[in-house]
Amino acid sequence: MCFLKHHVPGSRASIYIHPLLAVITFFSEKEKCINIILFTLSLSQIHPLTDQLRLVREQARIMAENRTGTSLFSPCKMGKFSLSHRVVLAPMTRCRALNGIPGDALAEYYAQRSTPGGLLITEGALISPTAPGFPHVPGIYSEAQVEAWKKVVDAVHAKGSVIFCQLWHVGRASHQVYQPGGVPPISSTNKPISNRWRTLMPDGTYGIYPAPRALKTSEILELVEHYSQAALNAIRAGFDGVEIHGAHGYLIDQFLKNGINDRVDEYGGSIENRCRFMMQVIQAVVSAVGAERVAFRMSPAIDHLDATDSDPLNLGLSVIERINKLQLQVGSKLTYLHVTQPRYTASGQKESRRTGSEDEEAQMIRTWRRAYQGTFMCSGGYTRELGIQAVTEGDADLISYGRLFISNPDLVLRLKLNAPLNKYIRKTFYTQDPVVGYTDYPFLSKANGVQVPLSRL
Numbered sequence: 243m244c245f246l247k248h249h250v251p252g253s254r255a256s257i258y259i260h261p262l263l264a265v266i267t268f269f270s271e272k273e274k275c276i277n278i279i280l281f282t283l284s285l286s287q288i289h290p291l292t293d294q295l296r297l298v299r300e301q302a303r304i305m306a307e308n309r310t311g312t313s314l315f316s317p318c319k320m321g322k323f324s325l326s327h328r329v330v331l332a333p334m335t336r337c338r339a340l341n342g343i344p345g346d347a348l349a350e351y352y353a354q355r356s357t358p359g360g361l362l363i364t365e366g367a368l369i370s371p372t373a374p375g376f377p378h379v380p381g382i383y384s385e386a387q388v389e390a391w392k393k394v395v396d397a398v399h400a401k402g403s404v405i406f407c408q409l410w411h412v413g414r415a416s417h418q419v420y421q422p423g424g425v426p427p428i429s430s431t432n433k434p435i436s437n438r439w440r441t442l443m444p445d446g447t448y449g450i451y452p453a454p455r456a457l458k459t460s461e462i463l464e465l466v467e468h469y470s471q472a473a474l475n476a477i478r479a480g481f482d483g484v485e486i487h488g489a490h491g492y493l494i495d496q497f498l499k500n501g502i503n504d505r506v507d508e509y510g511g512s513i514e515n516r517c518r519f520m521m522q523v524i525q526a527v528v529s530a531v532g533a534e535r536v537a538f539r540m541s542p543a544i545d546h547l548d549a550t551d552s553d554p555l556n557l558g559l560s561v562i563e564r565i566n567k568l569q570l571q572v573g574s575k576l577t578y579l580h581v582t583q584p585r586y587t588a589s590g591q592k593e594s595r596r597t598g599s600e601d602e603e604a605q606m607i608r609t610w611r612r613a614y615q616g617t618f619m620c621s622g623g624y625t626r627e628l629g630i631q632a633v634t635e636g637d638a639d640l641i642s643y644g645r646l647f648i649s650n651p652d653l654v655l656r657l658k659l660n661a662p663l664n665k666y667i668r669k670t671f672y673t674q675d676p677v678v679g680y681t682d683y684p685f686l687s688k689a690n691g692v693q694v695p696l697s698r699l
């Protein structure tokens with residue numbers, strides 16, 4: 243008899259499928275024996291086989307969930323925070339903070355996406371006047387900005403969510419139009435981002451990235467200071483913590499990756515040197531606001547904005563090793579480590595050239611997950627099914643959802659109910675209208691065919 247064998251990733255379960263039979267085998271830790279479940283498939287169920295596979299996988303997932311007791315919708319202790327579920331709003335630049343000041347539209351947008359015990363991460367907030375590379379991005383360096391963020395934070399807290407502010411400097415991913423005095427943007431290097439990438443200009447058109455100016459060694463500590471001041475400002479604005487943006491080809495990543503960093507001072511060359519700026523920033527921010535209010539985001543395996551590295555696996559491990567060591571030194575863990583999956587896509591194109599097969603990439607993330615001594619968050623291309631699978635199988639503690647959260651303000655409820663999802667409209671991702679494509683995506687209602695329970699999550 244011919245059976246197709248499928249291994250259930252991350253578990254000790256296997257599924258054997260034959261046109262008339264499906265067999266699941268799995269090892270029971272409790273009973274210390276192999277269990278076998280046999281399904282007979284009726285003739286009408288023979289096609290398509292993939293449906294059968296999905297059914298059997300779902301059975302296997304439920305078994306794994308029962309084993310660990312952890313699911314996307316189960317509570318999570320994240321440092322001093324007690325989250326009631328694991329669906330996180332990913333940080334997303336939306337260009338609605340006119341002239342860098344977050345207004346009522348942002349308060350409405352973030353409040354819509356809040357749930358009791360949920361976690362939201364803001365869009366990248368600029369740490370200094372040299373930090374922007376997109377139009378109308380909020381800052382967190384001036385008093386006016388701090389005051390304005392308070393309204394957003396209050397609106398989110400009123401709905402019971404925890405909110406972290408993402409600290410952002412784009413480095414060379416900018417243009418003179420965004421720089422004070424119209425000077426070139428700063429970076430670890432003088433090399434510009436290649437023509438493969440385009441920068442969003444203030445009028446909505448796309449331009450070429452200009453050549454940046456490599457920071458002098460003596461200027462770098464001032465940048466570190468801007469991060470720690472921004473963190474203090476965020477806490478003053480009422481944020482529960484800050485996420486340092488060390489990913490996606492922006493300033494910190496421009497130091498980390500050997501495809502960009504060509505420095506010959508103590509910030510370039512060896513991994514130790516390339517991690518120096520990142521570690522100085524993390525240490526300064528931890529000293530300013532305490533490790534339990536600090537998170538870090540990295541994407542070693544993503545080549546967004548030409549951020550390539552010859553050995554992403556080791557780069558990720560080196561970052562993690564240093565953070566683990568710092569956590570031991572200060573006697574407290576960072577709130578979480580946030581890692582972006584290489585499969586993340588943008589603009590309808592593959593944003594990342596794969597560093598290997600999907601299995602190799604999944605393995606790399608698992609290696610980092612095992613190495614990191616703390617709460618581990620993953621982002622990038624997660625569907626409901628993939629998020630449930632990752633958490634149930636222990637590959638992540640938290641999943642941050644980006645594009646699906648743009649178009650589904652009540653994403654947590656929809657995922658929980660397995661309700662239909664609104665489609666996102668890409669052309670309004672970075673526009674300035676305070677409502678259209680921002681706060682006008684519909685919530686579930688009877689009108690769209692779904693019975694909404696009275697008690698929201």
Ligand SMILES: Cc1cc2nc3c(=O)[nH]c(=O)nc-3n(C[C@H](O)[C@H](O)[C@H](O)COP(=O)(O)O)c2cc1C
Binds near residue numbers: 333366644672
């Ligand atoms: C419109 C848009 C803006 C984004 N802005 C940021 C940002 O400011 N900071 C950041 O770390 N990631 C940013 N990202 C990446 C998201 O945080 C997330 O990792 C990505 O969308 C992949 O998740 P998804 O597949 O669930 O959308 C952005 C993504 C999108 C679509």
